[in-house]
Amino acid sequence: MAAGLEGRPARLLLAEDNKVNRLLLTRNLEIQGHQVTCAENGRVALELLQREPFDLLLLDMEMPELDGFGLLERLRADRQLRDLPVIITSALEGLAHVVRCIELGAEDYLPKPVNPVLLKARIGSSLEKKRLRDQQKELIRRFATREVAEDLQDSGFSLGGRHVQGTVMFADIRGFTRMVDTQAPEESIELLNTYYTLMFDAISGQGGVVNQMIGDGLMAIFGAPLPLAQPARAAARAAQDMLELIQLYNAERAAEGKAPIAIGIGIASGAMIAGYTGTQQRATYTCIGSTVNLAARLEAHTKQTAFSVLLDAPTAQALVPEFRTEELGPLAFKGLAEPVPTFALLL
Incomplete structure (x- = not known):
């Protein structure tokens, strides 16, 4: 079982429009011990994120209805979701695409086909960063009021x-x-x-x-x-x-x-x-x-x-x-x- 947050398996959301890729990535992630939920496009992924708690988002960029760039912009504008770790898995090539994803808040950018060993390492690193951020937020909530905590988070x-x-x-x-x-x-x-x-x-x-x-x-x-x-x-x-x-x-x-x-x-x-x-x-x-x-x-x-x-x-x-x-x-x-x-x- 993979090390999750607070002793539990990590909950991952996989946003990928290609069914074969969804199935293969899901199997690989579940073997690592994670709990995986899938979304076939960015719109469905956003609805799931607004409804349920997740520890990390694996995001394809080329999707119908709402693509990866659009979803990243929506996440960055949402106080509750802006700190969610996002790892990009995309066939898009070129430094400009990578830079734009990082500027929009993505933790990492992995080209397809995704190397499973590298993916495992990047997920582990991102989850550890999230654990530390969650601890920091909890300390702020403990020693500051909700209003001050929100002000710190916003500004x-x-x-x-x-x-x-x-x-x-x-x-x-x-x-x-x-x-x-x-x-x-x-x-x-x-x-x-x-x-x-x-x-x-x-x-x-x-x-x-x-x-x-x-x-x-x-x-x-x-x-x-x-x-x-x-x-x-x-x-x-x-x-x-x-x-x-x-x-x-x-x-x-x-x-x-x-x-x-x-x-x-x-x-x-x-x-x-x-x-x-x-x-x-x-x-x-x-x-x-x-x-x-x-x-x-x-x-x-x-x-x-x-x-x-x-x-x-x-x-x-x-x-x-x-x-x-x-x-x-x-x-x-x-x-x-x-x-x-x-x-x-x-x-």
Whole structure:
């Protein structure tokens, strides 16, 4: 049995319009231990690729309905399929054809009749590259949100930023430091893990992206890296969901004889600079600017009020008439030159 991906046989798709070639290549590949599905032209191959997962495509270039060049172009334009390894098996001669296939994303180009030993080696190499790419994607998904992972896949990684309009949220657990000093380390870590699980669900459920976690605090962005319709409303709905989940979690804590927890949330909307900051070796996706600073100040100020969620004026204005807010008047915040009109989100 050939070495596949994650201990399983590799699933290969063979796109070839010549029936004899299909039969002979399929037999050769199955002897190597692969699972082979055949398509008689590029159109059928594309439909199969969009419907089922495959590890590699063996592609003839001269086919009816949709030829190999056309299929390569369609694959390159598809986010889900652009990284699929493709090995060309073709009778087309000439360096120009080879170059065009490579430019369109093909891994390799083997002339017909295909040497079976060479084909086996090229398939093995391509599958190993796919395994490494899959591991890289999994690491990105594990340590970045779906939106950031998609941004990396679409535009690649480069340090720098761009101007965006969006909404920023800061949140943390009230009195967490005192709790840490009075309970076992395992209990503190378990509390944080549960807290982040609940908050991530509420925020991502409304299209937000959690981009920073520092102790018991988090920062979330609504509207970057991917655009989001009505980011202020999405952030407000996320805040409501967060508080509801904390209420349900406190009921469980009460049943276990544990003290309830409370959170404070600050939300601000406006212009920001979003992008990847750090170095080529270690970077993070974040937003910077006065909007971000204000959201952090609003969250900190919840400790001095009876309200769990504080908003700036642009956010409050964007919530009308779906949400109820209460104007608290202009408040002075550290680091800000002028008092800021501040509102509370009424729950």
